[in-house]
Every structure is written in structure tokens, then in C-alpha cells.
Amino acid sequence: MLRKAIAGCAVHQPWRMIASRSSTTASSAVDSILLRSLRDHYQEVAKMTPPPKVSPPSPFTIVKGALESSGPVLMRSYGHEEINLYVMRLAQHYDDDDVIDQLFLHVDVSKPGQKNSLQFLCGLYPDALGIHSVSMRPKLQSDGFLAVPSKYSGPVFGDLDERMRDEFHSYIEERGINSHLFPFLQAWLYVKENRNLMRWFRSVGQFVKGA
Incomplete structure (x- = not known):
């Protein structure tokens, strides 16, 4: 009975299930793009050449x-x-x-x-x-x-x-x-x-x- 009910929903209101899958796919794509950008910027900052090492003035x-x-x-x-x-x-x-x-x-x-x-x-x-x-x-x-x-x-x-x-x-x-x-x-x-x-x-x- 439950399977028939789910199947009936899919037949009469197919757009709801399709929209859910589309939204999930779009969210996953957005997350992937953001993660790639974060990773690229992290690597860019990590490659920056630090300034020459300087010691504080004595006696600090x-x-x-x-x-x-x-x-x-x-x-x-x-x-x-x-x-x-x-x-x-x-x-x-x-x-x-x-x-x-x-x-x-x-x-x-x-x-x-x-x-x-x-x-x-x-x-x-x-x-x-x-x-x-x-x-x-x-x-x-x-x-x-x-x-x-x-x-x-x-x-x-x-x-x-x-x-x-x-x-x-x-x-x-x-x-x-x-x-x-x-x-x-x-x-x-x-x-x-x-x-x-x-x-x-x-x-x-x-x-x-x-x-």
C-alpha cells in the first residue's frame, strides 16, 4: 500500500520529486565550486614568500x-x-x-x-x-x-x-x-x-x- 501511495504521488505530482533532485544537484555543484575556490586561495596564500625574519629590538x-x-x-x-x-x-x-x-x-x-x-x-x-x-x-x-x-x-x-x-x-x-x-x-x-x-x-x- 505504501509503495502504491508513493508511486501515485510520483505520477500525479512528478514535479516535486524532480525539483528536489535538481535542488540537491545544484547545491552540490555550488559546494564543489566554493570548495575549489577555498582550496585554490589557501594554496595561493601558503605559497606567499614571508618577509625576512626580523628580531625584536633588545631587550624586548x-x-x-x-x-x-x-x-x-x-x-x-x-x-x-x-x-x-x-x-x-x-x-x-x-x-x-x-x-x-x-x-x-x-x-x-x-x-x-x-x-x-x-x-x-x-x-x-x-x-x-x-x-x-x-x-x-x-x-x-x-x-x-x-x-x-x-x-x-x-x-x-x-x-x-x-x-x-x-x-x-x-x-x-x-x-x-x-x-x-x-x-x-x-x-x-x-x-x-x-x-x-x-x-x-x-x-x-x-x-x-x-x-
Whole structure:
């Protein structure tokens, strides 16, 4: 009886079964095209020549596992202070045929026994460093992530008088925060961004395949 019912549906409403098969076939074709594109782009990124290996300026050292996390990239000690640096690409523009990067640098200066740390948000260029803001914020969490402040953290940096702004620049320059960091951080970001892109192509491909 069930077979007769199915057969009857196929006779009287054949378009439903045909449409289902057509939809499945089209979906499979679309998936295959997307998977091929993901694979091709993955291989293209994998073949890219990385920039020459650059070491961070002494005495900064690379934080273990930095390429796989969103935590600090570099750290150093300065007397009894601990300094951690975070970085991301802020902008990229062109001057004639040259690509010029502007990096966004977050500097965290902490001291033992103090709940807050002094934090600087800076723009880093190949030949200069500019401070965007200075604030007092809770110390780094144990996982390396920055805590969101719950209280007033400081004035707009541009509202400070020129002398104080210059003194803050001298403060971080004394601790090695300057344009000499740019070559390493630029190369490090290239490697990190390529790894993230390859990981994205791979994970999307695995999802589409249902793996």
C-alpha cells in the first residue's frame, strides 16, 4: 500500500520529486565550486614568500604563543616595571608605488603591588610614533587580555599642554617604545595575518564539506 501511495504521488505530482533532485544537484555543484575556490586561495596564500625574519629590538622578547592568541606580542622588564606590547594593523596607504603601514600599538606598563597599570594607545610608523591616549586601567588579566575600565581613565591626550605631551613621549621612549619596533611588528603581523587567513580558508572548507 505504501509503495502504491508513493508511486501515485510520483505520477500525479512528478514535479516535486524532480525539483528536489535538481535542488540537491545544484547545491552540490555550488559546494564543489566554493570548495575549489577555498582550496585554490589557501594554496595561493601558503605559497606567499614571508618577509625576512626580523628580531625584536633588545631587550624586548616575544611572548610565547602570541601568534595564536589576541594577547601581548612583546614584553620586557624596565627596573621593577613590566611592559607588554599589543599590536594591530591600523591603516595601509600608498605613497607613489610604496605601501606604507600604520600600526596601532597598545603599551601596558605595570608595577608590582599596584592594581592599575599605565596604558598608552599609539600610532606606530616606520619613522615615528605618536601617542593617541594615556590612561590608568586595571592590570592585565591572567590570560593576557586587557580589562575594560569601569571608571574614568584619563583626559583626551590632545587636551594636555604641549610640554606634558612631550614628557609622556620621553617616558615611553626611555622604555624603548619607538619606531625601531616597526620592522619586527610589521613582519610579525604579516605572518599572523597569513596564518589566520589560511586557518579561515581551512575551517570554512571543513564546514562546507561537513567534516
